[in-house]
Amino acid sequence: MAESGSTRQIWIVFWILFVLTTVEVLLGIFKPAFMLENAVIGVSLLNHTFIILTIIKAYYIVGTFMHLGHEKKSLQISIVAPMWVLVPYLLFILLCEASFHGAIG
Amino acid sequence: MEKSVVEKNVWNGGVRPMVASYGKLMMWFFLMTDALTFSAFLGAYGFQRFVHADAWPVADEVFNHFPFLHGEYPMLFVALMTFILIMSSVTMVLAVHHGNKMNKKGVLIWLGLTIIGGLIFLGSQAWEWSHFIHGTYNGALLGADGSIAHYVAGTTNEIIRHGQVLTGDAAAAFIASASEIQGANLLANEYGHPLFGDFFFFITGFHGFHVFSGVVILIIIFINVLRDTYEKRGHYEMVEKVGLYWHFVDLVWVFVFTFFYLV
Numbered sequence: 001m002a003e004s005g006s007t008r009q010i011w012i013v014f015w016i017l018f019v020l021t022t023v024e025v026l027l028g029i030f031k032p033a034f035m036l037e038n039a040v041i042g043v044s045l046l047n048h049t050f051i052i053l054t055i056i057k058a059y060y061i062v063g064t065f066m067h068l069g070h071e072k073k074s075l076q077i078s079i080v081a082p083m084w085v086l087v088p089y090l091l092f093i094l095l096c097e098a099s100f101h102g103a104i105g
Numbered sequence: 106m107e108k109s110v111v112e113k114n115v116w117n118g119g120v121r122p123m124v125a126s127y128g129k130l131m132m133w134f135f136l137m138t139d140a141l142t143f144s145a146f147l148g149a150y151g152f153q154r155f156v157h158a159d160a161w162p163v164a165d166e167v168f169n170h171f172p173f174l175h176g177e178y179p180m181l182f183v184a185l186m187t188f189i190l191i192m193s194s195v196t197m198v199l200a201v202h203h204g205n206k207m208n209k210k211g212v213l214i215w216l217g218l219t220i221i222g223g224l225i226f227l228g229s230q231a232w233e234w235s236h237f238i239h240g241t242y243n244g245a246l247l248g249a250d251g252s253i254a255h256y257v258a259g260t261t262n263e264i265i266r267h268g269q270v271l272t273g274d275a276a277a278a279f280i281a282s283a284s285e286i287q288g289a290n291l292l293a294n295e296y297g298h299p300l301f302g303d304f305f306f307f308i309t310g311f312h313g314f315h316v317f318s319g320v321v322i323l324i325i326i327f328i329n330v331l332r333d334t335y336e337k338r339g340h341y342e343m344v345e346k347v348g349l350y351w352h353f354v355d356l357v358w359v360f361v362f363t364f365f366y367l368v
Contacts, residue, residue: 007202014195021191025184028165028367047368054363058356065198065352067345075123075130079137087144094148098155 013064020053042099132346136353139315143357146311147364150304159267160252162297164366170236183366186229187358193222194355201348204341209330212344216327219351223320230313237305240288245295249282253297305365312361315354322347 027035027046035046043051063069068076123130154161165179172182196218203211246254246264254266263272264279271279286295294302326347335341 007199010195010198010202014191017191018188021184021187024363024367025180028180050363050367054359057359061194061352061356061359065194065355066349072122072124075125075133078123079133082137083140083144086141087148090144090148091151094152095155098152101156 009064013060016060017057020057024050024053126342128346129342129349132349136349139353140357143308143312143360146304146308147360150308150364153298153300153304157298157300160298162301167237167296168233168366172232180366182229182233183362186226186233187362189222189226189229190355190358193219193226194352196222197348197351201341201345204335204344207336207341209333209336212330212341213327216323216330216344220320220323220327223316223323223351227313227316227320230309230316234306234309237294237302238288238290240286240295244285244287246280246283247286247293247295248279251293251299253286253295254279254283308361308365312354312357315357319347319351319354322350 027049031046035049036044038045040048062080068079125133168183169177169179170182171178196215200212200215200219203215243256246256248254248266252266254264254271257263257265257270262276262280263270264276265271266279286293288295289302289305291299291303291306293299296302326344329335329343330341335343
């Protein structure tokens with residue numbers, strides 16, 4: 001059973017998610033030019049920002065709402081490790097192949 | 106609970122190395138595999154988007170409508186949907202919180218609000234789909250080669266295709282071979298490459314079905330709470346397990362929101 005903490009932590013996380021989503025939406029609407037034009041490893045700074053903010057949101061949802069942060073270390077690792085290994089691997093292969101797709105016709 | 110020697114044996118499931126019940130552990134592993142499924146979908150979306158970059162529509166030019174308002178409001182409606190789902194995640198976590206305190210009334214209130222949040226989200230998604238399927242007032246031109254073009258505003262002989270303006274003979278030849286298209290289906294859509302529509306229907310549809318199943322499960326749990334099932338059982342762990350699923354649905358939406366609407 002999960003330990004029953006106070007609801008304070010829950011509302012803090014709610015506000016974090018709220019603010020991060022608002023930032024994402026504002027960036028999505030206004031698309032600052034310097035973020036759109038500068039790219040790092042083929043992806044614009046704007047998209048890097050979106051992805052980083054999304055991962056931060058995921059961290060708070062999984063850690064606090066799903067309570068994984070309070071589970072045993074072995075459970076945490078057995079859930080998170082496959083994601084951190086397999087998903088970047090899959091994306092690396094798919095996106096690299098996609099960027100060569102035109103070259104090999 | 107009886108504790109025999111056999112139960113305490115490490116090799117017969119007598120101890121819980123992860124200090125989580127069987128049900129909760131299996132929910133976690135199910136969610137992990139489901140997350141891999143969604144990663145594959147979004148990865149495939151990324152693949153096709155890279156391959157067809159020139160013909161891929163810009164999402165906030167497609168989803169720029171808000172119910173009861175005229176004009177263009179990119180992102181606003183989908184942002185609202187995101188807030189609704191985050192809010193329902195908060196109410197769910199509060200339901201679990203009251204469950205841990207064996208507070209039946211608190212569980213009922215917050216579980217009820219979670220169900221309402223889920224239903225509002227489903228309704229919003231239905232509206233979004235309906236709008237996507239029916240399309241814009243102007244529609245678009247579907248060329249014989251399968252590419253999509255739009256008239257330059259206010260003209261009937263100049264078109265924009267893949268971000269380039271065509272005029273004169275080139276435009277006339279395209280228009281002559283093209284047919285009018287409005288809205289979206291699985292074969293073609295007025296916004297751009299057909300795969301954009303396919304992925305939209307498939308990924309948001311698969312997520313929406315998760316939300317729908319979640320609402321159904323929440324309603325079953327709500328009835329069980331009303332019938333004192335968990336009061337008799339002595340704990341509300343079932344609410345916690347369903348809560349895990351519900352937060353996962355929120356989590357997936359956070360990623361769908363980013364990769365479909367923002368990036």
